Amino acid sequence: MxxxxxxxKPALIYKGTxxxxxxxxxxxxxxxxxxxxxxxxxxxxxxxxxxxxxxxxxxxxxxxxxxxxxxxxxxxxxxxxxxxxxxxxxxxxxxxxxxxxxxxxxxxxxxxxxxxxxxxxxxxxxxxxxxxxxxxxMGDSTVLLLYTSGTTGDPKGVMLTMDNLLSNIDNIAKVGLYREIDRVLALLPMHHILPLMGNLILPIKIGGTVIILDDLSSTAIKGALQKYKITLFVGVPRLWEMFHKGIMEKINSSFIPRTLFKIVAKTNNIELGRKIFKKVQDGFGGEMHVMVSGGAKIDPQIIKDFNTLGFRMLEGYGLTETSPILTFTRYGDIRPGSCGGALPGVELKIADDGEIIARGKNIMKGYYNKPKATAEVIDKDGWFHTGDLGEIRDTYLYIVGRKKEMIVLPNGKNINPQDIEDNIMKRTNLISELAITEHKSHLVAIVYPNFSVIEQEGIKNISEAIKWNVVDPYNIEAPNYRKILDIKIVQEELPKTRLGKLRRFKLKDLLEEKKRVIEKIAEPTIEEYLILKKFIENLKGISSTPKDHFELDLGMDSLDFVELLSFVENTFNITIMEEELSQYPTLYDLSKFLHDKGVNITEKENNWSKILNKDIDVFIPKSSVSLKFTKFILTPFFKGYIKINKSGLENIINQPAIFIGNHQSMLDAFILINALNKKILKDTYYLAVSKHFKGSFKKWGADHGNIILLDVDNNLSKTLQAAAMVLRQGKNLVIFPEGARSRDGEMTEFKKAFAILSKTLNIPIQPFVIDGAYKSMPIGSKFPKSTDVDLTFLPPLYPKDLEIDEIVIKSEGLIKKQLKNS
CATH class of the missing domain: 3.40.50.980 (Rossmann fold)
Structure with missing residues (x-):
């Protein structure tokens, strides 16, 4: 043949030739x-x-x-x-x-x-x-042997015949996707069937022109699109996501383009979009006939937006074993979210278990030297079992997920991890890559952060930021069985194939607890490095290397950072703000910064007493009128609608104390206010995040309600120093050591800030226990339910003979025990 x-006619163009x-x-x-x-x-x-x-x-x-x-x-x-x-x-x-x-x-x-x-x-x-x-x-002769990408294990050699390839080529021609006049941009690696067929074999067979790129930078891609007036562009979702993000950021940054985009989107008129957004069209060469997305499922919104911009973006579905295309959206019937209808010559149906199965001349000959593996996917009637789950609606196929990738929890619930991944990735720019997997019978998120954004936003505690700003909002909305109960932060990209498909079978390796390997590398000899290294190793009790990330390798938390910055200020006579620390995330980065600054080194004693006794400029309210008013107006509410059963009032000591309790709901602070008498209430202070008290009315309420407003997230040292000022003035302080409300009614681990204050200033702990508030107003609720709430005050805990960690353990244990017994 x-x-x-x-x-x-030009067949290939490479480096301008x-x-x-x-x-x-x-x-x-x-x-x-x-x-x-x-x-x-x-x-x-x-x-x-x-x-x-x-x-x-x-x-x-x-x-x-x-x-x-x-x-x-x-x-x-x-x-x-x-x-x-x-x-x-x-x-x-x-x-x-x-x-x-x-x-x-x-x-x-x-x-x-x-x-x-x-x-x-x-x-x-x-x-x-x-x-x-x-x-x-010709015919049934094998012409290609392509090894699968190995997303589930060792690669298998897929045998494709000329009949397989021609069935796809001929059927694609029938739907008018490729034309002899097309100029095709080839940038995806040609060991994969999609680019091999779509960017080389098919266009060469029909007489098109292929432009092969050797430079895959965004500048080179855009340059080639414009120089060669590309008409057909085959890409994978990650490529389209990159283009989409850049285009939409520009459109959304200006009122007129943003408004025009919304108007055109409602018309669903591709030709109108082509005229309105001519500048965007010209950026792609001005003659784009069709964009093709394959290799993985694409976000339907990306297809909608490209269509609004005047581009025909079509989505296909297939596998190496199917030569590759099984389905494709048609020009006049683009349905975002679907990968189209079956190509001519392809039989497609959904098996009883939801699996997509296909039959036709495009189905592979089999796996090379693996008859058993072949028999597992091609049944006796010639149906190829794709391993994907899907639905067919009005002849169009919708992919649900990978059969082997579905997570089956011990309770029998089935979860498609990609659904959760897509949901979370739409919420944030803090994450570059995300994988959801099952570990120890619950869902775990493996996160590769967007370190450039982390640095730009001055985030020093990556785990906390992702937990509370990204995962927690998702968990609030998700049913219990779909909640993410653990997060694993990694410093390298997740394992993927060259086309960007996640190799999920390798995720378990990332979750295994492995002994930390200390890399043997040449260490800096500068004095700043040696001093910092000694301090950090004493602080954390582990060895360190220049490349160690403070949080992800050395396990430093927010309180460790406070000690580190205090040590830097005392030793190197330079003040670094907490939000600036994200620019120097490793031991080497920070020591080099200090060395380049030419700091004056004078080693001094560094301890919590020195940190907490530092005077700061912070407003301490002198009036508690709004606090008393709040107690007055809420008294009927807490007697009728929600009944508070108070006990242990005799345990409240008559001296300055740190009140600590478990945090079940938004009602907790009000429950405590209602329980305390006027004398104690007048001298009891709360710390609050300033961003929650914007507006003159809220600000007035805080300034006259014993509420000290601080930027708790970005300046923990100032928060602790403000707390110390209150306690040194003979006042009480209320702290919820969990740091956040309970997400499921269960108590979480206590953070040790309260214990540091107690031990350093020799202030007793006054524990209290709230039980029932979560039932009344769980997180996500807009209004409480009528119920009984128990509030119990436990005997005080004195710090004199206890270490900081002992204070934390004992306090947490007392409150847990009371909750269990109530």
Whole structure:
């Protein structure tokens, strides 16, 4: 069969150089003369980055009636050795870039296979081929052996025949997706079936032009789109997300474009969007015929927005095993959220268990040397079981999730992790990558933070920020079985394939508790580094290295940061604000900053007494009139609608104390106010976050209600110093040591700030226990339910003979015990 025909039209463009179909045929024929393939099952492995030689290599193998094995150019020697030993090719095509890995792989495999370095192959100018076309094997002959990406384990070799490929090529032509006049931009790696077919085999077969990019920077991509007036662009969701984010940020930053976008979106008129947003169109070359998204499910909003901008963005669905396309949205019937209807020649249905199954000429021959694995996915009636779950509505397919990726909890509940991931990622810019998995019978979020945003926003405690600003709002809305009960922060990208698919089977490795490995690297000798290292190792009781992240490697929390910054101020005579610390997240970063500043080093004693006794400028209310008024107006409410059962009032001591209690609801502070007599109430103070008291009325209420307003999140040291000022003036202070309201009615671990204040200032602890407030007003409720609430005051706890950690443990234990007994 004639697969490529010589002509003067450009076939490939690479680094500004055009390669015509005539020249393409000539070079392929020359390459084919280097191969001696005697049998139809003879194979050649292509270990090559995206470049024109990939085309010469593949089509030269086909010209010799052989099988092309395309593997990831980023593979290591062990991976290549696996492919070599599994497939046993006759030759290995590679380049200077990958030659060293190829040689090492051959050593590992123990095979003796000739390597052809294509950087050393030069087609003589005088060489003339014997014909003006390139042939390819026909019928059921295997022509491609592609290894699956290994999202669930070891890769399997997928055998695709020419009949498989032609069924897809012919059926795509029937729906008018590709045209002979198209200029296709190729940037995705061509060891995957989607870019291999969509960016090379298919456009070359029909006579289009392929522009191959070697530079994958956003600048290079935009430059190629504009220079070559690209008409067809195949991408994966991550690529479209990048473009979408940049475009929408510009549109939303200005009133007129934002308003126009909303108007056009309501019309659902692509042609109108094309005219209104001509500038955006021109940014993509101005002649874009269609954008194609495949490889993974895309956010439907991205498709809607690109359609509003005047682009036809179509979504397809398929697998390597299906050559690849099973379904595609049609030009006049784009339904965001669906990956379209079946291609002509493809039978598609949903099995009883919800799995998508397909049948047709595009279904693979099988897995190479794996008949058992083949039988597991292709049944006796020829139906291929995709492993995906879906629904068919009015002939269009909607993907629900991966069958093997569904999380089944011990209670029998099924969860699609991607649904939760998508939900959370829409809420925040603090996270770069997110994976939800099951661990110890509950859901865990594995988070790779957006460190640039973390630094820009001055966030020093990453875990707390993500827990309370991102995960907690999701948990409030989610049913109990879908709540995330743990968070794991990682410092490297999550394991993915080259097309960006998450390798979920590797997530468990990230959750395993592994012994911390101290990397042996040359340590700085500057004095600032040595002093900081000694302080931090004493503080945390572990060894450290220059690259250690204060929070993620050394486990430093907010109180540790207060001690660190106080030590820096006392030792290096320089003040660093807490929000600035995010710019220096490692031991090396901070010591280098101090060294570059030329600080004056004078080591002094550093302890909590020194920190807490520092005078600060903070407003301490002198009037409690609004507090008394609040007690007065709420008294009927707490006698009739919510009945408070008070006990242990005799345990309240007649001296300044730190009142601590469990935090069940928004009612807690008011319950305590209602229980205390006027004398104690007048001298009892609360700390509150200033952002919650904006507006003159709220501010007045705080200033006349014993409420001290502070930026607790960004300046913990000032918060502690303000608390110490109140206590030194002989006043009481109320602290909820959990730091936040209970999310499920259960008490969480106490933070030790109250214990530091108690021990350092020798102030007794006055514990109280609230039980029933969560039932009345759980988090997320807008109004409390009528119920009884028990408020119990426990005997005081004196710090004299206790260490800080002992105060925390004992206080928490007393309150827990009372809750259990009540």
């Amino acid at each position: 004639k697969f490529i025909i010589s002509r003067d 055009e390669i015509s179909y005539k020249e393409l045929v000539r070079r392929i024929l020359y390459y084919s003369n280097m191969l001696k393939l005697e049998h139809p099952e003879d194979k050649v492995l292509i270990f090559l980055e995206n470049r024109p030689e990939i085309a010469y290599a593949i089509f030269s193998i086909w010209e010799r009636k052989g099988i092309s094995i395309n593997v990831d150019a980023g593979s290591n020697a062990i991976e290549i050795a696996y492919f070599l030993t599994d497939a046993k090719p006759k030759y290995l095509y590679t380049s200077n870039k990958n030659l060293e890995v190829a040689v090492e792989a051959l050593k590992i495999s123990g095979l003796n296979i000739p390597i052809i370095n294509l950087d050393e192959v030069k087609v003589p100018e005088k060489y003339v081929g014997k014909k003006d076309y390139i042939e390819a094997p």
